[in-house]
Amino acid sequence: MCDSDDHIDFIVDSSLTRRSVLVSLSSVAAVTALPATAFAASVIETDVMVKTADGAADAALFRPAGRGVWPAVLLWPDILGLRPVFREMGRRLAAQGYVVLVPNPFYRVRRAPIVTGPFDFGDKPAVAKLFALKDGLTDARVDSDSAAFLAFLDRQRPVDRSKGFGVQGYCFSGPFAFRAAALSPNRVRAVATFHGGGLVTSDPSSPHLLIPKTRARFLVAIARNDDQQQPDAKAVLKASFASAGRSAAVEVFRADHGWCVAGSPSYNEPEAERAWARLLQLYRARLV
Numbered sequence: 001m002c003d004s005d006d007h008i009d010f011i012v013d014s015s016l017t018r019r020s021v022l023v024s025l026s027s028v029a030a031v032t033a034l035p036a037t038a039f040a041a042s043v044i045e046t047d048v049m050v051k052t053a054d055g056a057a058d059a060a061l062f063r064p065a066g067r068g069v070w071p072a073v074l075l076w077p078d079i080l081g082l083r084p085v086f087r088e089m090g091r092r093l094a095a096q097g098y099v100v101l102v103p104n105p106f107y108r109v110r111r112a113p114i115v116t117g118p119f120d121f122g123d124k125p126a127v128a129k130l131f132a133l134k135d136g137l138t139d140a141r142v143d144s145d146s147a148a149f150l151a152f153l154d155r156q157r158p159v160d161r162s163k164g165f166g167v168q169g170y171c172f173s174g175p176f177a178f179r180a181a182a183l184s185p186n187r188v189r190a191v192a193t194f195h196g197g198g199l200v201t202s203d204p205s206s207p208h209l210l211i212p213k214t215r216a217r218f219l220v221a222i223a224r225n226d227d228q229q230q231p232d233a234k235a236v237l238k239a240s241f242a243s244a245g246r247s248a249a250v251e252v253f254r255a256d257h258g259w260c261v262a263g264s265p266s267y268n269e270p271e272a273e274r275a276w277a278r279l280l281q282l283y284r285a286r287l288v
Contacts, residue, residue: 043094052148057107060087062094063158071163071287072099072153076173080119082112085262099159103149106133134172139205146180164189166283172197178207181214190286191216192279194260195223200233208237211244218248219282221275223257
């Protein structure tokens with residue numbers, strides 16, 4: 001359990017069992033196929049419920065062990081939702097000196113995990129159900145949830161509220177990170193997306209059109225096969241950042257969609273580690 005001065009002060013569902021665990025460096029490294037040196041400290045993990053406009057969202061909260069305050073990061077998972085691999089990502093990031101919240105985007109339907117075990121994207125009925133969940137996350141709902149999650153983080157005693165937020169998204173949640181930066185420009189100072197989908201569209205609500213409303217620095221890591229399908233997107237993003245005077249790195253990685261997520265058929269460890277290093281560079285530069 002946490003010391004009284006460091007407790008998590010906002011768990012709204014008393015039926016949810018609090019789970020504060022010290023994560024073994026060697027066990028985490030084994031699960032994620034990462035060297036133990038990737039983790040600088042033990043991490044405390046807590047399952048929480050976050051009050052939102054539409055109910056309560058289940059989420060995983062991670063922070064470095066010990067006393068202190070640290071910058072906060074909202075880590076949106078990919079379309080398969082909150083599951084063990086994204087918990088491992090949250091732990092790994094927290095070990096670097098951040099308080100990390102990984103929410104269940106589909107909490108309105110049911111608690112995580114939404115998907116267990118391998119998912120076959122060739123299974124059309126299963127994919128249709130998954131995309132029905134995705135379609136339920138309107139821009140208004142995403143914005144409402146982002147506001148709730150960021151406010152939740154700001155209420156946590158281990159969060160250093162003098163520092164800015166980081167927000168990162170994967171796959172379908174790449175646009176969520178852009179939207180959070182536009183929603184809270186004074187607080188979100190770093191945004192990262194990895195194989196993000198739909199960052200540039202012809203819709204009036206396209207995420208790239210929100211860039212002038214932000215004040216963050218961006219890292220946009222694009223999958224090579226996504227770039228092949230939409231080769232003009234990177235140029236549009238670069239032009240949009242330049243026009244708005246925003247600092248950004250837009251790069252096509254030598255890997256396919258999903259390469260950052262361990263267990264994905266396209267997981268590419270060298271490129272995933274390179275993307276991770278770029279993420280840490282961004283946060284160390286901006287969340288200060």
